[in-house]
Amino acid sequence: MDNMNITSAQYLAFEGANTSIRATIDGVEVYAPLDPANRHYAEIMRQVEAGTLTIAEAD
Amino acid sequence: MSSKARGLADLGNAFDDGAITGTNMVINGAMQVAQRGTSATITTAGSSYDALDRFESYRNSSYAPNFTVSQDTTGPAGFSRSLKIDVDATATPTTGQNFGVRTKVEGFDAAQTGLGTSGSKQITLSFYVKSNKTGTYGTQVFRHGSTTYSTTKGYTIDAADTWERKEITYTALTTANTPKVATAWGIMIHFELSSGPNDIVAPFDWAAQGAARTVTGQVNLMDSTSNYWQITGVCLNVGDSAIDFPHESYGETLAKCQRYFYQAHPQSIGARVGSYVADGTGNAIGITPTTVPLRATPTLTTTASDWGLRLGGTSLTCNGFSILSLHNGASYIGVNAQASGLTSTRTYSLRSNNTSARLQFDAEL
Numbered sequence: 001m002d003n004m005n006i007t008s009a010q011y012l013a014f015e016g017a018n019t020s021i022r023a024t025i026d027g028v029e030v031y032a033p034l035d036p037a038n039r040h041y042a043e044i045m046r047q048v049e050a051g052t053l054t055i056a057e058a059d
Numbered sequence: 060m061s062s063k064a065r066g067l068a069d070l071g072n073a074f075d076d077g078a079i080t081g082t083n084m085v086i087n088g089a090m091q092v093a094q095r096g097t098s099a100t101i102t103t104a105g106s107s108y109d110a111l112d113r114f115e116s117y118r119n120s121s122y123a124p125n126f127t128v129s130q131d132t133t134g135p136a137g138f139s140r141s142l143k144i145d146v147d148a149t150a151t152p153t154t155g156q157n158f159g160v161r162t163k164v165e166g167f168d169a170a171q172t173g174l175g176t177s178g179s180k181q182i183t184l185s186f187y188v189k190s191n192k193t194g195t196y197g198t199q200v201f202r203h204g205s206t207t208y209s210t211t212k213g214y215t216i217d218a219a220d221t222w223e224r225k226e227i228t229y230t231a232l233t234t235a236n237t238p239k240v241a242t243a244w245g246i247m248i249h250f251e252l253s254s255g256p257n258d259i260v261a262p263f264d265w266a267a268q269g270a271a272r273t274v275t276g277q278v279n280l281m282d283s284t285s286n287y288w289q290i291t292g293v294c295l296n297v298g299d300s301a302i303d304f305p306h307e308s309y310g311e312t313l314a315k316c317q318r319y320f321y322q323a324h325p326q327s328i329g330a331r332v333g334s335y336v337a338d339g340t341g342n343a344i345g346i347t348p349t350t351v352p353l354r355a356t357p358t359l360t361t362t363a364s365d366w367g368l369r370l371g372g373t374s375l376t377c378n379g380f381s382i383l384s385l386h387n388g389a390s391y392i393g394v395n396a397q398a399s400g401l402t403s404t405r406t407y408s409l410r411s412n413n414t415s416a417r418l419q420f421d422a423e424l
Contacts, residue, residue, distance in 0.1 A: 003106045003119045012381040014342060014395055020359075020381040026105040030360045030421075033382040037242055037355035039423060 004043045006053055013058035021055060083305050084164045084171075084246065086315045087113045088186075088293035090130060090140040094313075094322055095419070098129035100147065108423055111142045112316035114162050115423075117249070119271060122156035124148075124253060124281050134291045135187045135222035137306070141291035144252065150281040152255040157271040158281065161249040163424040164295065165354065166203070166238070169245025172297055174202045175238030179231035184248060185301035187292040188214070189222045192280055197251040197262075197273030200229055203244050204236030207269035211262045213276065224292075226301040232265040242354050244424035248295060252280040252288060314351055319424065321349045321357070324417035331408040332418065333394075335368060337401035343368050344383065345409060346391045347418060356382060357392065357420035365416035368398045368407035375400050376412065392420060 009023040012031070021032045023044060032040040047053035092112040099109035101116060104123045108115050110130055118124060125148035134141045142160065152158065173179040184198065193216045201209040210232075214225045239245045251273035262274045280286050292304045323332045335345035359382050367374030375398040383393035396409055 003104070003117060005103070005105050012379075012395075014381065014383065015338075019383055019395070022379075022381070026103060026107060028360060030358050031381050032358045033356035033384075035356035038358060040358045040421070 004040070006044060006047055009044055009053060010056040011058040018058060083294045083296060083302070084168050085113075085162055085248070085293045085295050087111060087312055088291070088304065089138055089306065089312070090114075090134075090142050090291045091309050092313050092316045093130040094316065094320055098127060100127045101125070108320070108421075112320060114142055114160055116158070117161050117271070118158050120154065120156045120255075122150075122152050122158055122255075124150040124158045126281070131289060133289075135224070137304075138187065138291045141187075141189075141289045143287060143289045144280070146281055146284050146286045149284060150253065151279065152253050152281070154255045155257040155270070156255040157251065157258055157273070158253040159249050159251040159271065160290070161247055162293070163244040164246040164248075165424060166240045166243050166245035169202075169238070170240040172246070174232040174246070175204050175208065175234070175236040177233055177235070179233045180297050181228055181231050181299045183226060183228045183296055183298055183301045185224065185226045185292070185294045185304070186290055187222050187224050188216060188288070188290050189220065190216050190280070190286070190288040191219045192278055192283075192286050192288070193217060193219050194278040195274060195276035197254070197277050198227060199249040199251065199272055201247040201249070201269065202232055202236065202238055202265070203247070204238040206236045206267050208232055208234065208236055208265045209268045209272070210265045211260075211272050211274050213262060213274035228299050230264050234265065246295070248293075250290065251277055254279075317350050318352070318354050319422050320420065321353065322417050322419040323347060325411050326414050328411055328413055330411045330416075331369075332411070333409045335396050335407045335409055337368075337403050337405050337407060339403050340401050341397055341399060343396045343398070343401055343407055345394055345396060347394050347420075349390045349392060349420065352388050352390050353392070353420065353422040354424070355422045356384070357422040358382070359394065360419040360421065361417060362415075363397070365412050366396065367410050367412050368396060368401065369410040370402075370405055370407045374410060374412070375407075394418075
């Protein structure tokens with residue numbers, strides 16, 4: 001239902017595990033948690049499943 | 060029958076009809092709380108919470124109307140604030156483009172309606188609205204579930220520049236759609252302001268329709284830079300008639316809003332907003348307290364360089380953040396603040412470098 005323009009996404013890791021995603025959504029850099037109840041994470045994953053977005057691995 | 064007895068009888072009938080049951084499911088309907096700021100200028104497509112808490116502006120299908128959304132300091136009698144949309148540039152939506160204002164009700168709170176079950180009740184939306192542009196406007200109410208259903212009804216602004224109260228009752232939705240009754244959004248109310256021709260259709264009762272639609276005759280608010288639209292006193296209750304708007308204290312409304320959005324914004328230089336312990340030379344882990352438990356793990360929005368990790372009079376400018384965890388039911392969030400040159404195991408203060416520094420935690424629906 002949301003309508004987000006996501007132009008970049010990259011996992012952030014701590015202690016060897018991914019903890020969140022740094023993404024640019026509607027021109028703003030945000031840090032989204034890996035929580036399906038979070039609307040940004042849900043939309044990121046929806047776009048990944050749709051094949052319109054790729055999440056880069058953590059540095 | 061005496062007038063007093065008649066009054067009591069009428070009250071009983073109204074209660075039986077469900078006319079005065081329930082409470083207002085809309086949070087911040089009086090437009091009192093604007094944590095993000097009192098005004099924002101929008102020029103892009105997308106969905107965004109810009110000014111008033113819990114109220115989102117929605118622009119789909121690459122539609123990028125130019126407008127300002129603000130917390131206006133006027134309202135009808137009994138209301139000191141309203142949400143105002145001012146048109147900054149004219150726009151004509153095409154095909155399935157839409158622009159509107161919407162608010163969502165959490166599933167826990169929407170469950171009382173029974174919408175999407177055999178026990179569904181009617182619901183009534185009421186609000187005060189004002190615009191220079193008279194004519195027909197659409198509303199659309201969605202019920203989120205395994206299949207999202209929606210219904211549309213219109214209202215008319217009869218007189219320009221005049222507060223008018225509107226009440227709209229929607230039929231029950233008895234079709235089972237496994238409705239969301241927990242922390243996901245349950246009901247969404249959409250006020251349409253500008254729609255492409257494909258989405259302007261005759262009003263309909265509940266149908267399997269999860270996309271934006273509006274009613275025949277919908278005006279285009281975006282057709283003049285003189286146009287504005289204001290709304291306040293938004294209330295959604297169970298029943299076939301509207302309840303009086305249940306005013307509440309600013310503090311109550313603020314606390315409700317902070318379940319969905321919270322920010323640390325000290326508005327000063329040098330303010331400390333938490334203690335962070337360095338874990339290695341590039342990460343410092345801290346806890347940020349919130350006033351109430353958030354609905355879900357939030358998204359963090361901030362500008363890293365607005366913050367520093369300070370110890371012994373020396374600040375190391377932050378170069379990144381991440382969310383670590385939400386402790387379910389607790390009023391704090393684990394945050395990783397990053398900077399170069401930290402000394403492991405030392406405790407630093409997270410300190411604002413300027414007056415615009417803010418940590419925004421978004422757990423909106």
